[in-house]
Amino acid sequence: MFKPFTLFVFNLNKSNVFIRAKYATAVLPQFSANKYAVERKKFGTVRPSDIDYFRTILSKERILTDEEDVLPYNIDWIKNCRGQSQVVLRPTTTEEVSQILRYCNNNMLAVCPQGGNTGLVGGSVPVFDEIVLNLSLMNKIISLDEISGALVCEAGCILENLDNYVREHNLIMPLDLGAKGSCHIGGNVSTNAGGLRLLRYGNLHGTVLGIEAVKADGTVIDCLRTLKKDNTGYPLKHIFIGSEGTLGVITKVSIHCPAQPRSVSLGYFGVEKFENVLELYKSAKSSLGEILSAFEMADNESITSTVNNLKLSNPIGDYPMYVLVESHGSDENHDNEKLNRFLTQGMESGLILDGTVTSEPNKMKSIRNIRESIAGSGLIDGYVFKYDVSLPLRNYYDLVEDLRKKLGDRVTRVYGYGHVGDGNIHINVTVPQYSKEINSELEPYIFEQVSKLKGSISAEHGVGFRKPQFIHYSQGDTSLELMRELKRTMDPNGILNPYKVLPDVASYE
Amino acid sequence: MARVLVGVKRVIDYAVKIRVKPDKSGVVTDGVKHSMNPFDEIAVEEAVRMKEKKLASEVIAVSCGPTQAQETLRTALAMGADRAIHVEVAGPEYETLQPLHVAKILAKLSQDEKADIVIVGKQAIDDDSNQTAQMTAAILDWPQGTFASKVEKSDSGLTVTREIDGGLEVIKTKLPAVISADLRLNEPRYATLPNIMKAKKKPMKKVSAKDLGVDLAPRIKILSVEDPPVRQAGSIVPDVDTLVAKLKEGGHV
Numbered sequence: 001m002f003k004p005f006t007l008f009v010f011n012l013n014k015s016n017v018f019i020r021a022k023y024a025t026a027v028l029p030q031f032s033a034n035k036y037a038v039e040r041k042k043f044g045t046v047r048p049s050d051i052d053y054f055r056t057i058l059s060k061e062r063i064l065t066d067e068e069d070v071l072p073y074n075i076d077w078i079k080n081c082r083g084q085s086q087v088v089l090r091p092t093t094t095e096e097v098s099q100i101l102r103y104c105n106n107n108m109l110a111v112c113p114q115g116g117n118t119g120l121v122g123g124s125v126p127v128f129d130e131i132v133l134n135l136s137l138m139n140k141i142i143s144l145d146e147i148s149g150a151l152v153c154e155a156g157c158i159l160e161n162l163d164n165y166v167r168e169h170n171l172i173m174p175l176d177l178g179a180k181g182s183c184h185i186g187g188n189v190s191t192n193a194g195g196l197r198l199l200r201y202g203n204l205h206g207t208v209l210g211i212e213a214v215k216a217d218g219t220v221i222d223c224l225r226t227l228k229k230d231n232t233g234y235p236l237k238h239i240f241i242g243s244e245g246t247l248g249v250i251t252k253v254s255i256h257c258p259a260q261p262r263s264v265s266l267g268y269f270g271v272e273k274f275e276n277v278l279e280l281y282k283s284a285k286s287s288l289g290e291i292l293s294a295f296e297m298a299d300n301e302s303i304t305s306t307v308n309n310l311k312l313s314n315p316i317g318d319y320p321m322y323v324l325v326e327s328h329g330s331d332e333n334h335d336n337e338k339l340n341r342f343l344t345q346g347m348e349s350g351l352i353l354d355g356t357v358t359s360e361p362n363k364m365k366s367i368r369n370i371r372e373s374i375a376g377s378g379l380i381d382g383y384v385f386k387y388d389v390s391l392p393l394r395n396y397y398d399l400v401e402d403l404r405k406k407l408g409d410r411v412t413r414v415y416g417y418g419h420v421g422d423g424n425i426h427i428n429v430t431v432p433q434y435s436k437e438i439n440s441e442l443e444p445y446i447f448e449q450v451s452k453l454k455g456s457i458s459a460e461h462g463v464g465f466r467k468p469q470f471i472h473y474s475q476g477d478t479s480l481e482l483m484r485e486l487k488r489t490m491d492p493n494g495i496l497n498p499y500k501v502l503p504d505v506a507s508y509e
Numbered sequence: 510m511a512r513v514l515v516g517v518k519r520v521i522d523y524a525v526k527i528r529v530k531p532d533k534s535g536v537v538t539d540g541v542k543h544s545m546n547p548f549d550e551i552a553v554e555e556a557v558r559m560k561e562k563k564l565a566s567e568v569i570a571v572s573c574g575p576t577q578a579q580e581t582l583r584t585a586l587a588m589g590a591d592r593a594i595h596v597e598v599a600g601p602e603y604e605t606l607q608p609l610h611v612a613k614i615l616a617k618l619s620q621d622e623k624a625d626i627v628i629v630g631k632q633a634i635d636d637d638s639n640q641t642a643q644m645t646a647a648i649l650d651w652p653q654g655t656f657a658s659k660v661e662k663s664d665s666g667l668t669v670t671r672e673i674d675g676g677l678e679v680i681k682t683k684l685p686a687v688i689s690a691d692l693r694l695n696e697p698r699y700a701t702l703p704n705i706m707k708a709k710k711k712p713m714k715k716v717s718a719k720d721l722g723v724d725l726a727p728r729i730k731i732l733s734v735e736d737p738p739v740r741q742a743g744s745i746v747p748d749v750d751t752l753v754a755k756l757k758e759g760g761h762v
Contacts, residue, residue, distance in 0.1 A: 061747060262540075269702075315699035347702060356699040360544035361524035363699065 030434070032081040032127050032465065040128045041498055043110040046087050050109065054089060057099045062137065064088040073132045076125045077118055077182075078384060081465055083126030085112065092137045094212060094220055094251040100133065101249065101495075102218025110495045113245035115187025116158065118179035120375075120386055121464025123191065123244045127499040135186055138251060141165060149257040150209055150226035155186025155250050171257035174201040178372035186250045192242030194460030196371075199421035200293035200328060201258055204241050211237040212252035216491035226254050239486065244462050245497040247490040261293075261328035263335045266364040267343065269355030270319030271297075274397040277321050280351045281393075281420050284325055287342035291335055294326035298417035299400065302374045305413055305430070309380035312370050315356050323352075323420075324371050332359070374417050374426075381412045381430035385439065387446050390423050390456040399449055400427055403442075411438060424459040447473040468503045510566035511625035511684060513556040515590065516615055517549040517572045519581040520635040533733045535604070536635075545581045547697075548630025550588070551690040554697040555660060556628050557589035564662050565626070567591050571618055573611050575599040579713065586708035587700030593713040594618060598725065602718075605727035612644030613723045619649060621721075624685065626667075631656050631689040642689035652682040655689040 032038065054063050064070050065087055074083040091097045104111050112130040126132060138156035145151075146169050153162060160180040163173040177183060177195040187193070189211065192204050201207060210225040223237045240250055271277050277297050284292055300320050307314045325342075329335035339357065346352035358364055378384040391399070400416035407414060411431050418425035427446070431438055447457045451473040463471055472480065483502055487494070521527060521536070522544040528537040545553075559565035570585035572578040573596040582593035596614050598606050619627050627649075632639035646653035654660070654669030658677065661668045666683040672691045700708070718725050746752045756762045 061745065268699075313696060316701060343702060344706075347706070352702065355702045357702060357705065358699070359542070361522045361542050362544060362547075365524050367699075 029075060029079045029082045031084060032122065032125075033084070035081075035434075036465075038127055038499060041110070041494070042108075043128075043130075043495065043498070044108045045129060046109060046131060050103075050107065051087065053103060054087075054100065057096055058089060058091060062090040062092070064090070070132070073114065073117070073134060074125055076120075076122055078120060078379060078386065081122035081125050081127070083112070083132075084129050085126040085132050086129060088132040088134055090134050090137045094138075094214065097133070097135075097138075097214045097249055097251055098218040098220050100131075101214055101216060104131065104495055105217045105493055108493060108495065110498050111249075112497055113190070113249045115156065115184030115190070116179065116182040118183040119187070119191060119464060120388065120461045121458070121466040123462055123464030123497065123500050124187065125465075127465055130498065133249065135184060135249075135251070138186075142252070144169060144171075144257075145226060146171070148226065148228075149259070150254055151257050152210075152224065152226065152252065152254045153185060154252055155184060155189075157185050159183050159185055159188060166257045167260055170260045172260045174207040174256060174258055175204065178375050185253050185255070189241055189253050189255075190243065190245050190250050191462045192460070194419065194422065194424065196294050196296065196326070196368075196419070198419065198460075199295060204255075205238055207256045208237060208241055208253060209256055210254035211240050211250055213240045213248040213250045215248045216493065216496050220251075221248065224252050224254050228256070239490075242462070244464060244501050246487060246501045247496065249496070259330075261330065263327075263329045263332040263359065264364065265327045265335060265339055265357060265359040266367055267323075267325040267339070267355055267357040268315055268367050268370075269323045269325070269346070270316050270353045271321040271323050271351065272353060273320055276351045277323055277420060278393060278396075279349075280323055280346060283345060283349075283351065284342060287345065288325075288327055288338050291327040291329040291338060292325070292421075293328040294324065294419070295421040296324040296371060296418065297420045298322045298324070298371065298374055299397070299415055301413050301415035302417040302428075303370065305381070305415060306370055306373050306377040309377045310373055312366075312373060314370070315367060316354050319353055324367070371417075374415075374428075378413070378415075378428045378430040382432040383430065383434045385429040385431070385442055386461075387427040387429075387442075388418075388459050388461040389425060389427065389446070389450045390459040391425060391450065391453055392455065393420070393423055395453050395455075396420065396423065396425055399446065400425075402449070403427065403429065403446070406445075407438070407441065422459070444470060444473070450474075463501045465500050468499075468501055471501075471503060511559070511564060512567045512569070512623060513559060513565045513626045513628060514569050514571060514615065514619050514622060514624040515549070515552050515556045515585065516611070516627070516629035516641065517553060517570050517581050517585050518546040518611075518630070518633045518635075519543050519572060519574050519578050520546045520633055523547060523634055529734055529736050533735060535731065535734050543577065543581075545584050546630050546633045546635075548632060548634070548690055548692070550630075550697040551692070551694050552628040552630050552688075553585045553588050553590060554695045555657075555688075555690055556626075557698075558695065559626075559660075560589065560591075569594060569618075569622055569624070571596065571615060573598050573606060573614055573718075575603055582713060583708050584700060586711045586713075587705045588698060589704065590711075592711055594622075595713060595715045596721070597715055597717050602725050606725065607727060607729055608638045608640035609644055609728055610718070610723060610725050611641050612648055614718060614721055615641070615645045616648040617721045617723060619645075619685070626685065627651075627687045629687075629689055631691050639689075642687050646687035649685070649687070651685050651687050653687045653689070654680060654682050656691040657688050658691050658693040660688060660694070 073088045110130040112126040114134045117124045135156040138154035142152040175195045176197045212224040404414045413430045447470045522542045556568045568590040570590040570593045656672045659670035671678045
């Protein structure tokens with residue numbers, strides 16, 4: 001109520017009505033198939049008889065076929081990709097998902113599983129006319145064990161709703177993302193989303209306790225356990241984490257929620273140069289120890305773009321680099337002592353030029369909002385080329401400077417921000433509109449550089465539709481071949497999220 | 510140059526979900542994050558800006574409440590106030606502390622400290638009383654500029670732009686005067702690290718209501734505090750005809 005601009009960007013996704021109103025006046029993005037010159041695979045096309053069959057499974061209002069109704073499900077939120085699907089199915093139970101997939105598999109109909117549609121690599125929207133299987137109505141919380149912290153819920157639960165729910169029981173979700181108000185837990189798990197708390201609570205391969213998923217042929221795989229330890233055979237749940245809906249559709253998730261920290265503080269600092277960011281990170285690790293829950297950086301251009309484009313206010317002056325440090329602890333006095341030591345050292349050594357620190361929830365919210373809004377702010381410039389890479393910390397920021405030199409004033413902005421603690425940087429390049437020429441200068445150049453430094457071309461966003469042709473920069477031939485074998489085993493007809501993750505495989509055609 | 514007294518109240522942070530006590534005597538405050546009333550932050554900001562513009566010589570922050578009120582005062586000091594006065598009111602007395610008491614305390618302190626301007630937030634976001642500024646002005650018999658969205662120095666006093674129904678009203682007041690800050694008066698700054706460090710060393714005086722000769726006997730009795738009614742769940746109807754039928758059924762059309 002006091003900061004009217006909070007979460008403006010992320011609200012775009014919240015209601016389809018809003019999206020429709022938005023597209024009515026805005027220019028629609030180009031079809032992905034044309035933009036990226038992809039060829040349709042030999043899947044069937046949806047016929048009236050198929051719709052009739054779906055009507056026997058789902059009630060009328062859960063089958064969308066009206067062009068206007070379907071449109072928002074065809075476009076990803078960064079307006080990068082646009083599919084041509086004509087049908088959206090919205091199941092409410094695992095059984096319905098299973099029946100739909102069995103039918104699609106038997107009839108060679110391709111399916112694009114979709115959660116909150118907040119993905120950044122085009123994995124959540126169809127490329128051609130794949131049927132959109134949207135899980136937003138599977139949004140029930142099944143159980144919460146307050147002692148162990150195990151939460152069991154359906155895949156379509158919105159992350160923020162889950163976080164609010166478990167907080168009432170003094171727990172928190174182990175992950176936190178800018179898109180939390182829209183993204184689904186099923187989507188988070190199937191893309192192995194990272195986010196802001198990964199440094200402290202680990203990634204989803206550690207926190208997900210169990211999964212229920214449906215294979216392409218409709219078989220339900222029930223690994224929905226709530227155990228921390230379970231060494232019985234191959235760890236099947238892990239192949240669904242991060243496989244982006246290409247091996248199966250996640251329908252239920254069991255996840256471990258850590259205790260809600262009693263004391264949370266947030267610092268936001270101005271820093272002179274990137275080397276100092278690294279020094280400060282070292283200092284934070286040693287002074288804050290186990291209470292350090294996030295160490296994030298954003299360069300000047302990231303913050304300037306956010307502040308100007310979204311009319312947010314920057315709490316401190318203009319600095320070349322900004323650092324955001326969060327602590328989660330159980331004792332305010334204890335945490336404050338540690339924080340004070342860290343801050344005093346930082347100020348005295350000159351690593352911190354200026355900054356602010358707060359434990360007031362409303363101020364923390366405003367500061368976090370700046371960091372979380374960076375991802376969306378570039379859209380205001382027109383079009384954003386987004387890269388999400390892992391790099392050795394020493395070379396973490398090199399690529400941003402390199403790209404700035406290479407592209408000069410042919411682009412609006414080049415900026416870098418990300419999770420220093422995880423060695424993960426987001427590099428954004430904004431232009432007034434999509435340009436093939438700039439695209440060809442960025443790709444595969446960026447991936448080649450990342451590969452040279454033995455980094456990963458996709459740290460937390462996944463491969464999706466946009467990066468299969470580059471996956472070889474991070475994965476060797478034998479690994480890729482094993483992935484293909486897995487795909488053939490789990491989805492022999494290749495109907496699940498085609499054109500995504502793995503580069504083309506001849507045997508499907 | 511003027512001396513400015515700013516009232517700051519410690520309230521439950523607005524980003525926290527409020528819970529009513531089961532016995533309906535009030536809301537749960539134990540273990541709940543508190544911060545400075547947002548309107549009081551605006552008041553502090555305005556006072557500090559006056560000092561920066563050399564319109565004020567000194568900014569004194571005052572808070573009435575338990576020991577934790579000192580945290581709120583430290584925030585005011587970190588934002589730029591020069592010194593703080595903590596009027597300690599704890600236990601049952603704090604639970605029944607009302608705007609009239611606070612107004613009497615502020616009036617007395619304004620006289621003791623020889624303040625020329627008193628600035629407070631237009632209301633606190635916990636009880637929404639919107640009374641303290643007006644009562645303080647009445648007790649002191651000073652002019653008041655409430656709901657201020659702009660405060661400027663004029664020859665003999667202040668020119669205050671007030672937010673009123675359907676527009677703005679511009680008034681002139683002589684000094685001394687009482688101002689209450691509205692939302693659009695300014696955007697409060699974040700306390701920066703060097704100032705947070707400095708604030709730890711700024712003077713903070715502790716006094717009691719008794720020292721100031723203010724009687725804290727409650728004048729208002731809270732009968733019951735209740736949650737707003739829960740909104741009933743909606744339902745999705747298959748088509749327009751059913752919708753119309755339902756609306757008729759419910760007597761809406």
